[in-house]
Amino acid sequence: MSANNKFTFKELLKSEKIRIEPEEVGIIWHNKENLQGAIKDNKRPEVIDLDTYTAHQPKENHPTNKYRRETLKRKYLAVFIKEENEKARFYKFFDNDCESQTDAVLEHHRILSLSHNKTLEFYENKLIVEWGGSRQNDWAKLADEKELPISALLERPRGEFVFEGFENVKLSWYDLGKVLQLPEWQTALSNQKAVYLQTDKLTNKHYVGSATGGDSLLGRWKSYVENGHGGNKGLRSLDFDYIKENFEYSILEVFPGKIDDNKIIAREQWWKKILQSTEEEFGYNKN
Structure with missing residues (x-):
């Protein structure tokens, strides 16, 4: 348990049901679910979904901080989306082959080879964690170094469009x-x-x-x-x-x-x- 006695994402990974070592997991945080603005800034109008956007990352030699480099080397990537009040929603879990191809549009970027890992599918768009600060350079973390206390597990996935009247x-x-x-x-x-x-x-x-x-x-x-x-x-x-x-x-x-x-x-x-x-x-x- 974390210091505030909440079950954490790190502990969830290590649980009997999941059994994934946090040392193998990198964590990525997206500032918003609608990425149209960022895509436009990055000159990539054809990229419109989170999966593709997640795979689009800086090259290894790109001047960046430790967490960005280390995160993208991890065997798995857990992706979160910003929520209100310094919280984040778990979006999807990916296998990271640590291979990439050159981005044809942006010279300083690459496209990672990611595939959807369904081990945490039950928690997708339902698990809410306490992320903390939401600075622009705070988008990457290491699962073994960050607790991410779990604050809620929604009954229904957020973003699932059910007609309710x-x-x-x-x-x-x-x-x-x-x-x-x-x-x-x-x-x-x-x-x-x-x-x-x-x-x-x-x-x-x-x-x-x-x-x-x-x-x-x-x-x-x-x-x-x-x-x-x-x-x-x-x-x-x-x-x-x-x-x-x-x-x-x-x-x-x-x-x-x-x-x-x-x-x-x-x-x-x-x-x-x-x-x-x-x-x-x-x-x-x-x-």
Whole structure:
């Protein structure tokens, strides 16, 4: 046990069920699950998933600290994602063959040969640890030198998109694109009439829209995934990358399929008035 009497990730590795020596494990911490910004900075627009991003690392002779070099030499790599309050969520466990190929885009980087090791699959996206500081240079650790007390084991993997009712929908642009590919969400949103809300988290401005007739909520939201603005005048002036990084999607009201569309339009106007979304200071609606 750690000093605060919490079971640790190090002890989990050594447990009867797992039996992996911490000395064989390097630990990597990603600052955010959505890596689009970092990818853009690194001139790698084609890299969009955490597995590939994890494999993309500095060359051995790259000027870096001890932990980065030693971590990437370990037989296994345990990958975590930043959570709030100096915590981190266990993402995935990899076999590290300690072999790599030259990165064709960045001269000072290489691509590690990693493969998913399912020994810790039960804990993926459910195990929460106390990481401590979240400095930029604190992304690599050695499992035998860092305790990482376990603070929670979630019942359901975080990031698993289960539809839990229209009132609980709150999605980033990236997550919206993911759920629209899932059968459960497609069923819930297809043929569904609604008034929905888009929130710019940076400015707190709103855009209120409606899905009526044959243009279901599924259809409307697909258009936002495709181009960001969905044909709406007030959103066309925004850069698509800005929308991807800052917009959040939720549902204000849903309606039975037989209701007159004019009633939905009336409710849409009511929400625009309440949220003042037609005023430039508060929203993006143009009418």
